[in-house]
Amino acid sequence: MGNSAKAYDYLVNYMEAIDSFSTQERNMAIDRIERQLQLSEKKQEIILKEHLLLQQKEQLRKRNIWLAVIGGGLLVGLSLSGLLYSLYRNSKRKIHILHQQKEIDELKAMINGEEKERNRIAIELHDNIGGMLSAAAYTLGTMQDESNTLKQQNAFNKVNNIVSELRKEIRKTAHSLMPDVLLRHSLPEALLQYCNFIERDTGLQINLQNRGDFEHLHKDIQLMLYRIAQELIQNVLKHAHASQVMVQLHSGTGLTSLTVEDNGSGFDPKALSEGRGLQHIRSRLMIVDGRISIDTEEGKGSSIYVEINKSDDA
Amino acid sequence: MNIKIAIADDHSLIAEGVSNMLRYSSDIEVVATYPNGKLLLSGLEKIVPDILLLDIHMPDKQGDELAPVIKKKYPAVKIIALTSFDNIFYIKSMLQHKIEGYLLKHVSRETLIEAIKTVFNGGTFLEESVRAQIKQDEEITKRQKEMGTALTKREKEILKLIAGSYTSSEIAEMLFLSKRTVDHHRESIMSKLDVKKTSALVKKAAEMGLIG
Numbered sequence: 001m002g003n004s005a006k007a008y009d010y011l012v013n014y015m016e017a018i019d020s021f022s023t024q025e026r027n028m029a030i031d032r033i034e035r036q037l038q039l040s041e042k043k044q045e046i047i048l049k050e051h052l053l054l055q056q057k058e059q060l061r062k063r064n065i066w067l068a069v070i071g072g073g074l075l076v077g078l079s080l081s082g083l084l085y086s087l088y089r090n091s092k093r094k095i096h097i098l099h100q101q102k103e104i105d106e107l108k109a110m111i112n113g114e115e116k117e118r119n120r121i122a123i124e125l126h127d128n129i130g131g132m133l134s135a136a137a138y139t140l141g142t143m144q145d146e147s148n149t150l151k152q153q154n155a156f157n158k159v160n161n162i163v164s165e166l167r168k169e170i171r172k173t174a175h176s177l178m179p180d181v182l183l184r185h186s187l188p189e190a191l192l193q194y195c196n197f198i199e200r201d202t203g204l205q206i207n208l209q210n211r212g213d214f215e216h217l218h219k220d221i222q223l224m225l226y227r228i229a230q231e232l233i234q235n236v237l238k239h240a241h242a243s244q245v246m247v248q249l250h251s252g253t254g255l256t257s258l259t260v261e262d263n264g265s266g267f268d269p270k271a272l273s274e275g276r277g278l279q280h281i282r283s284r285l286m287i288v289d290g291r292i293s294i295d296t297e298e299g300k301g302s303s304i305y306v307e308i309n310k311s312d313d314a
Numbered sequence: 315m316n317i318k319i320a321i322a323d324d325h326s327l328i329a330e331g332v333s334n335m336l337r338y339s340s341d342i343e344v345v346a347t348y349p350n351g352k353l354l355l356s357g358l359e360k361i362v363p364d365i366l367l368l369d370i371h372m373p374d375k376q377g378d379e380l381a382p383v384i385k386k387k388y389p390a391v392k393i394i395a396l397t398s399f400d401n402i403f404y405i406k407s408m409l410q411h412k413i414e415g416y417l418l419k420h421v422s423r424e425t426l427i428e429a430i431k432t433v434f435n436g437g438t439f440l441e442e443s444v445r446a447q448i449k450q451d452e453e454i455t456k457r458q459k460e461m462g463t464a465l466t467k468r469e470k471e472i473l474k475l476i477a478g479s480y481t482s483s484e485i486a487e488m489l490f491l492s493k494r495t496v497d498h499h500r501e502s503i504m505s506k507l508d509v510k511k512t513s514a515l516v517k518k519a520a521e522m523g524l525i526g
Contacts, residue, residue, distance in 0.1 A: 127371070128325075130419075131419075134331065134419045135328050135330065135331040137420065138334060139331055141422065142335055145338055164420065168420075185403055193401045196402065196454060199454075200450065207458060211506075252501045253501065261466055303467040
């Protein structure tokens, strides 16, 4: 019977072996399963993460699309409104420019008409009326020579004096209307003559300086600068109580300028900016894209500077 | 001997008036009157006067065009301008053609006759106011020369900044002007001080006591 005991042992061993084996096996299986489980969890996690990523990507993409759509829309909208606005602005500006141009044209026409009319009246006064008065004066002179009794008559002498005064006045008026020198000579010469005349007439010492070439300057510009100088000199005479005036004409590379500077009482530029004929000067300058600057202080004289752009057609 | 006079004037009343003034001078005779330059030139071919009283402002030709032509073709004819223009430019432009006299139309009979006789005897005659104009012109020209370098307020301001070695752009910004305007003033200052370069300008301005 020793065998049966042995067999039992084997059995036990076997059983144990099986047991242990199966335990081992189970453990291993569990292990494996667990590992598999872990793996799949990780996979799951990865998948989840991937999914999340995808989702995020998708969101991002959607957002981007939205952004693109909104942005594009905005851009289109903006550029459209910009276009519309600029169209609007442009047309407004065009209208403004047209208005300005119209204003300038009207001013130009007015001033041209004014100048033509002045010219016509000046010639009429100087040549025709002045000529007739001269003829009348000669005849009066001849009458005087022919009759000695006439010389002693007060009324005759009175008429004689009136005629001679009238001739002086007419010459003066004609000259201030239109300087004939300007019609046939250049601006510096005409202005010099005007300054000499003022100096003789009023005692105001005027120093005129000319620089540059005025021959090629358009006659209209010359006439305008002459008028402005006249206006400014008259202002000095009327208001400044000055003893000296400097008048400077300068025809430079890109600009033509006029400076009238006096040593008189000066004025408050704000208070008088609309008066003193300055408004008239400003509107004349507007036509030719010119500028005026006034430097004055009460008690310290004044210096007025006018500049006009040089161009071929101006 | 009679002094033969021709009158050129587009106003017939003037020509007539002047003729009348001379009527009672026994030694002066008006031989012809012309209403314009063209008829004057053709008339001179037939009658050559001793003295021509010439209006310098006729519709077809100006006195300063006619004078040299007549002087060249008829050197013996003496010319007295008789005009209502007493400004220095006409006076100068006529006198440069070596005419003998310059009278204004408000001339008195005595002066007219005096002028004719003086010129006939080889002299020249300028009316008093014409002489005064020439004198004033000379005085002013002289004064202008002395005043030649006077700078305007703005120019003085800019000169000081140039001397402080500021550029035109900087000066423009400081004075609220355009660069073009500053350059324009600079041009004027350089021309007044008769220099070509900025360095020379500053030096000369310092010498003249214009800066500092």
